Amino acid sequence: MKQNSQLSDVLHVLLHMAEGDGPATSETLAAAMQTNPVVLRRLMTGLREAGLVASSKGHGGGWVLCCPLDHITLRDVHEALGAPAFVSLGFREDRPQCLVAQAVNDALGVAVRDAEALLLRRLGAVTLAALSQDFHRRLGSHRDTERRHLLEEHRHAD
Template identity: 85%
Template structure:
């Protein structure tokens, strides 16, 4: 089963936008996600509707953050993407008459609801500012450990 990486992809793009010097084109952001610009624009629609990003057309246009990183949680981004399910367990039957299947469905359903509630609470406690700070700490450590590689890493974060 293919995993849904939309949240991870969009968080990656948002941090690139935060590090950028001005608007980022759909093409550049799609390249960072290794996807098509149409897919990127589709994902960004929910973020624009939530007020997290804005876009402008024409020369010099592109996507920009329209909200401080401190105000955007990972849960906010997840919800702006349409709140896709984190856990996808299928049931043998959705509305079983079998009492065993009813017991199995109830138990699995409760476990999934509990797991998703815990995950949403954790995502609600992490802001994009915290991710940005983590990135900068990692960048500083990387520069200290690999002084010659710092320039290549900066190019990667700009053109990723």
């Protein structure tokens, strides 16, 4: 079964937008997502309707964030995408006559609802600002590692 990566894809794009100096074109953002600009625009429609992003056409146009990063939670983004189900457990029958199947469906249904409720609470506690801070921490660490490697190479060359 193919996993739905829309939330991850859109969060990736939103962080790219936050790091940019101005509007980002659909083509640029689609390249970051490794997809077609039409797919990107389709995903961004819900975010625009939720007031998280805006777009403008023409020279100098593109997508921009409408809110500060600390005002946008991962849950907000998930809901703007139409709140797709996180857990995709299926039932053998939706409305079974069999009492065993009814017991199984009830148990699985409760577990799925509980898991999704917990996940939504956690997503509601994480903002795009927190993701941006984590990115910058990782970037700094990456640059430090690269500097150390360059210094080691330079020492070995002497």
